[in-house]
Amino acid sequence: MGIRARIDLAALRGNFAVLRRAAPGSHAFAVVKADAYGHGALRVAKSLSGVADGFAVARLGEAMELRDGGIERPILLLEGVSGDDELVVALAAGLDLVVHEPGQIAMFRRLAAGGAHHPPPIVWLKADTGMNRLGFRPEAVLEARSQLLACGVALQDLRLMTHLARADEPGVDTTKAQLARLTSIVTAWQHQAGSRPVVSIGNSAGALLWPAGQGDWIRPGIALYGVAPSAERGSAESGLTPVMTLSTEVIALREVPRGETVGYGGAWQAARDSKIAILAAGYADGLPRHLPSGAPVAFRTGRAPLAGRVSMDMIAVDVTDLPAVAVGERAVLWGEGLPVEEVAGWAGTIAYELLCAVAPRVPREYVG
Ligand SMILES: Cc1ncc(COP(=O)(O)O)c(C=O)c1O
Numbered sequence: 001m002g003i004r005a006r007i008d009l010a011a012l013r014g015n016f017a018v019l020r021r022a023a024p025g026s027h028a029f030a031v032v033k034a035d036a037y038g039h040g041a042l043r044v045a046k047s048l049s050g051v052a053d054g055f056a057v058a059r060l061g062e063a064m065e066l067r068d069g070g071i072e073r074p075i076l077l078l079e080g081v082s083g084d085d086e087l088v089v090a091l092a093a094g095l096d097l098v099v100h101e102p103g104q105i106a107m108f109r110r111l112a113a114g115g116a117h118h119p120p121p122i123v124w125l126k127a128d129t130g131m132n133r134l135g136f137r138p139e140a141v142l143e144a145r146s147q148l149l150a151c152g153v154a155l156q157d158l159r160l161m162t163h164l165a166r167a168d169e170p171g172v173d174t175t176k177a178q179l180a181r182l183t184s185i186v187t188a189w190q191h192q193a194g195s196r197p198v199v200s201i202g203n204s205a206g207a208l209l210w211p212a213g214q215g216d217w218i219r220p221g222i223a224l225y226g227v228a229p230s231a232e233r234g235s236a237e238s239g240l241t242p243v244m245t246l247s248t249e250v251i252a253l254r255e256v257p258r259g260e261t262v263g264y265g266g267a268w269q270a271a272r273d274s275k276i277a278i279l280a281a282g283y284a285d286g287l288p289r290h291l292p293s294g295a296p297v298a299f300r301t302g303r304a305p306l307a308g309r310v311s312m313d314m315i316a317v318d319v320t321d322l323p324a325v326a327v328g329e330r331a332v333l334w335g336e337g338l339p340v341e342e343v344a345g346w347a348g349t350i351a352y353e354l355l356c357a358v359a360p361r362v363p364r365e366y367v368g
Contacts, residue, residue: 002280003248003362006335007039009047010368011241015224016051018239023207023214027053029076029200031221033062038286038358039225039244042069043366048224049073054096056219060086067093076124076219079134080104087111091118098161100126100134105147112152120154124161124200129181130174131165138181142192160189160197167205167213168230179212205229208238227341227351244355245335246362250327251314252278262316263308268293274320277304281333282313286357288347295346298332299325 019028030052036044045055045066054074057063060082063075076096081087087107090097099105111118125144128135136144141160148158162182166174182201190196201215204223209230223229226242254276262268262276279297283289287310295306297317304325307318319325334340340351347354 001249001330003246003285003333004365005038005358005362006245006247006365006367007043008241008243008245008368009043009366011226011243012039012044012047012224012368013051015226015240015243016048019204019207019218019220019223020051023202023211023218026202026207026214027217028207029054029056029074029217029219030224031056031078031203031219032066033058033078033221034356035062037221037225037352038355040364040366041065042071043364044224045069045071053217056221060090060095063090063095064093067095074122078219081107083107084110088116088118091121094119094121096122096124098124098126098134099144099148100128100136102144102147105144105151108148108151108153118153120156122157122159123148123155124159127160127162127182127185129162129178129185131163131178133163135162138185141185142188145189145192157198159200160185161200161215161217164201164203164206164210164213167203167210170209170230170232175206175210175213179210203229222352225355227339227355231341242335242339244340244358246281246333246358247330247335248279248281248333250277250325250329250331251280253319253325253327254278261308264311265309268308268316268318272320274307274318275325276307277317277319277325277331279315279317279331280313281315282311284312284359285362286354286359287315287333288349288354288357291343291347295343296338298338300329300331301325303338 030048032041032055035041056076058078080098126135127141199215200217202213202218204220206213207218226240228238256270256274256276258273289310296303301322304317304319307316334343344351
């Protein structure tokens with residue numbers, strides 16, 4: 001059966017419930033961009049459609065996949081639209097739009113000048129409170145608000161959002177500073193508008209670790225998939241369960257005499273007579289090529305270390321110390337029994353990158 005990613009939808013819903021309990025006063029956009037971090041956006045969205053208040057994606061194509069697939073809840077376009085044509089499509093699809101820079105306000109003005117009727121959208125004005133990536137600087141937010149209100153396009157609601165740069169690090173002051181800037185913006189907005197805006201703040205880390213960093217709408221991604229958003233608080237401690245288990249099959253077993261090498265570049269040398277299992281998983285499936293020798297793979301009888309370079313379709317694993325590994329046996333690359341965070345640590349990256357990189361050729365099997 002080769003490599004496959006089993007996606008546990010019951011675990012996904014359990015993780016959503018953890019977030020709900022952590023932020024009981026907030027609505028929640030489930031973040032399903034990048035094909036739901038490799039888990040399959042439409043399947044994930046359908047599984048959460050009875051519980052999540054909305055979904056968030058980065059790009060218009062991702063939003064349309066959900067709408068065309070029958071998702072009727074709010075869908076937030078986190079980067080907003082990138083052209084006049086996209087704006088027309090997004091409005092027709094009833095998407096919630098982020099506006100993070102003046103060019104997007106100009107798109108609204110041109111649309112109004114065209115005179116056509118469009119369903120009034122919910123617009124989320126993005127404030128850059130310290131991330132320095134997207135958004136209006138605090139002192140420019142109210143002017144952007146005025147311009148949007150004057151652009152000639154009717155809005156269903158104009159809301160406020162920001163994104164936290166270091167919410168996964170409970171010890172640093174950056175988040176407090178970002179929240180203080182946001183509070184000042186809200187106060188000034190209230191002064192100008194006469195009422196407080198609906199606000200969206202926290203990603204997974206914000207929602208789980210910073211009660212003041214939740215806001216009216218949280219936007220969790222990684223925690224939905226069972227990964228703890230902070231290295232300082234593990235997933236089990238957070239009550240999260242891995243959703244994806246990437247596993248594959250032993251396709252060959254070899255006896256490698258002491259002194260011989262395994263794989264491309266002879267990068268691993270047998271320090272003793274060794275038993276090597278060849279597994280059907282490679283960088284074309286999404287395993288990082290730079291995953292080093294020693295990285296763990298979980299077999300039925302225990303863990304064993306990667307031996308030599310990851311090739312396109314295969315890896316070699318030193319199973320000398322494991323009893324009775326057999327051809328056809330399955331082994332876990334990450335997921336149940338081997339947290340993806342741990343493998344990411346070996347690869348010098350983060351769980352997000354590993355999950356998103358699982359290749360389209362890997363079959364997803366949905367359970368729960
Ligand atoms: C604006 C925004 N909100 C929310 C999220 C979800 O973040 P996380 O997966 O850390 O919960 C992201 C992800 O990168 C994002 O860019």
